[in-house]
Amino acid sequence: TDTERSLVIVKPDGYARGLTGEVLRRIEAKGYTLVALAVTTPTREQLAAHYAEHEGKPFYEPLVEFMSSGAVTTAVIEGQECIKGFRSLAGATNPTDAAPGSIRGDLGRDWGEKVQKNIVHGSDSPESAAREIGIWFPGL
Numbered sequence: 001t002d003t004e005r006s007l008v009i010v011k012p013d014g015y016a017r018g019l020t021g022e023v024l025r026r027i028e029a030k031g032y033t034l035v036a037l038a039v040t041t042p043t044r045e046q047l048a049a050h051y052a053e054h055e056g057k058p059f060y061e062p063l064v065e066f067m068s069s070g071a072v073t074t075a076v077i078e079g080q081e082c083i084k085g086f087r088s089l090a091g092a093t094n095p096t097d098a099a100p101g102s103i104r105g106d107l108g109r110d111w112g113e114k115v116q117k118n119i120v121h122g123s124d125s126p127e128s129a130a131r132e133i134g135i136w137f138p139g140l
């Protein structure tokens, strides 16, 4: 019961630092299943759809710029309450605040007023997950 799917992105900082395997290792160690996996360089169109809720905020443009700056790994994961569970694995948005043991707490370091390079994205609700999976894996 409560089996969910979530959309995970290893962002350009995480990809460039070679942390894709480490993120996927933590997802699998937790017991979540990989349903889909890809390496891609996001288009501005995909990012505008993905980050629609943040349009107009001061960090929006730098965020889209950062996210389109290089390759990322996108994944659909599945498991019991994996939406909340992956966000727990990811940790707080600001890597400085993120708890040790979390992906951002253990591995994140780069942050600033304009954009937070915090290694991973994870969907924040079932509605977001369905919308985001449609953007990155339209066939799924």
Ligand code: DAT
Residues within 6 Å of the ligand: 054, 059, 063, 092, 093, 112, 113, 114, 115, 116, 117, 118, 120, 121, 122, 124
């Ligand atoms: P999360 O990625 O934890 O779901 P979010 O959805 O609020 O956080 O924001 C999306 C991304 O935008 C986040 O990962 C990093 C960036 N961001 C958010 N708030 C920010 C802020 N106050 N300053 C700079 N970047 C920010």
Ligand code: MG
Residues within 6 Å of the ligand: 122, 124
């Ligand atoms: Mg978010």
